[in-house]
Amino acid sequence: EKGTYDHFMLKETDEQPFVIRKIIQHYQDDAEQIKMEPAIRNAMVNADRIYIVAAGTSYNAGLVGKQFIENLAKIPVEVHIASEFAYNMPLLSEKPLFIFLSQSGETADSRAVLVKIKELGHPALTITNVPGSTLSREADFTLPLYAGPEIAVASTKAYTAQMAVMLLLAVDAAKGKEITLDFNPLQELAIVANAMEVLTDQKETFETLAQSYLSESRNAFFIGRGVDYFVCVEGSLKLKEISYIQAEGFAGGELKHGTIALIEEGTPVIALATQSSLNHSIRGNVQEVNARGANTLLISMKGLEHDEDAFVIPAVHELLTPLASVVPLQLLAYYAAVQRGADVDKPRNLAKSVTVE
Ligand code: F6R
Numbered sequence: 001e002k003g004t005y006d007h008f009m010l011k012e013t014d015e016q017p018f019v020i021r022k023i024i025q026h027y028q029d030d031a032e033q034i035k036m037e038p039a040i041r042n043a044m045v046n047a048d049r050i051y052i053v054a055a056g057t058s059y060n061a062g063l064v065g066k067q068f069i070e071n072l073a074k075i076p077v078e079v080h081i082a083s084e085f086a087y088n089m090p091l092l093s094e095k096p097l098f099i100f101l102s103q104s105g106e107t108a109d110s111r112a113v114l115v116k117i118k119e120l121g122h123p124a125l126t127i128t129n130v131p132g133s134t135l136s137r138e139a140d141f142t143l144p145l146y147a148g149p150e151i152a153v154a155s156t157k158a159y160t161a162q163m164a165v166m167l168l169l170a171v172d173a174a175k176g177k178e179i180t181l182d183f184n185p186l187q188e189l190a191i192v193a194n195a196m197e198v199l200t201d202q203k204e205t206f207e208t209l210a211q212s213y214l215s216e217s218r219n220a221f222f223i224g225r226g227v228d229y230f231v232c233v234e235g236s237l238k239l240k241e242i243s244y245i246q247a248e249g250f251a252g253g254e255l256k257h258g259t260i261a262l263i264e265e266g267t268p269v270i271a272l273a274t275q276s277s278l279n280h281s282i283r284g285n286v287q288e289v290n291a292r293g294a295n296t297l298l299i300s301m302k303g304l305e306h307d308e309d310a311f312v313i314p315a316v317h318e319l320l321t322p323l324a325s326v327v328p329l330q331l332l333a334y335y336a337a338v339q340r341g342a343d344v345d346k347p348r349n350l351a352k353s354v355t356v357e
Contacts (some may be wrong), residue, residue: 006338007345013200015147015157019164020192020196023164024189033170034171034186040172043125045176048097049075049095049096050069052099053081053098054080054100054101057083057155061101061159061162061163061166062162064231065079068078069169070168072171072179073173092122097124098123099166103126107257107354115138123142126138126142127142128144129149129161129186134163145165146172152344153242153352154345159234160326163323164192192316194314196327199327203335205311208225209310210331210332210334210335210339214239215336218246219267219268221259221327222239222247228252228275232270234326235272243333263289263293266293269286271310272298272300274321276318299325299328303315335353
């Protein structure tokens with residue numbers, strides 16, 4: 001039920017703080033430690049390399065998951081597009097663990113990879129919103145997302161839920177490897193949930209920003225560095241699939257190697273600056289595009305902001321910024337699509353679950 005919402009996408013975007021709180025609840029034991037099946041922890045700890053396989057938005061979440069697992073659990077991770085894997089199979093390590101990320105658990109491209117790696121005898125963990133789905137039944141282990149049904153074709157709350165669950169998986173694996181972490185992930189996730197709420201409470205701001213930056217344009221660029229780049233890729237996918245504005249996410253430093261040729265007077269560029277070590281360099285990239293006439297909407301984070309920034313998100317743990325910084329991009333995409341009269345919940349040519357290869 002949409003309730004008072006015009007679209008499921010807006011409702012599902014709004015649900016994100018509650019989904020994060022639900023994940024905290026479900027993945028926490030009485031001692032406020034992460035609750036994880038010992039078999040899953042063992043599979044993580046015993047793997048010499050993790051292969052994350054997914055499509056679309058789930059793939060974009062996988063890019064962030066790699067950062068969590070490598071940073072915290074110190075296990076090397078590769079992220080693969082499911083539909084490419086079969087034809088372009090990477091050289092596998094001796095003890096691989098496969099993680100299938102899928103909201104629906106029914107994506108045929110991902111299932112094809114699962115069938116293949118099962119034939120090879122490798123272990124698989126599915127992280128999905130639908131326990132009981134094909135990918136969940138056929139894998140050795142499942143971790144649920146607890147996001148509740150996602151109806152809009154454009155994925156929002158499943159993306160943030162996937163990142164949250166991968167964070168907990170990474171933290172638990174770190175514990176299994178006796179790596180001590182200098183932060184409490186459950187507490188930091190609770191802070192993220194509050195930040196998400198602050199963001200979803202500012203809808204009018206994003207409606208106005210979408211109007212001034214995106215309502216007239218045929219194309220748009222998203223730039224960021226580090227994890228901000230991965231969120232930019234997701235933000236651009238959201239914008240193109242529902243508003244039909246041609247959009248691309250780029251690593252800030254890569255633009256000058258070609259794509260900057262497309263920047264004209266008034267071209268919208270959405271820039272993310274949430275990482276202290278990259279704040280200076282991404283701002284340099286913003287200057288480069290501004291010098292070519294770009295209309296730049298810079299979104300930064302409290303503590304890193306400059307006076308001229310268009311929007312400042314509340315401060316969250318630096319590793320967890322993708323869970324907060326994606327919310328403005330989801331809302332910008334939503335309002336841009338509404339303002340252009342697009343069918344937000346059912347974009348043309350798309351299906352919620354892609355069950356053909
Ligand atoms: C984009 C979107 C798709 C899905 C992709 C994978 O908003 O929803 O890109 O993320 O089709 O679907 P799942 O996660 O169900 O495997």
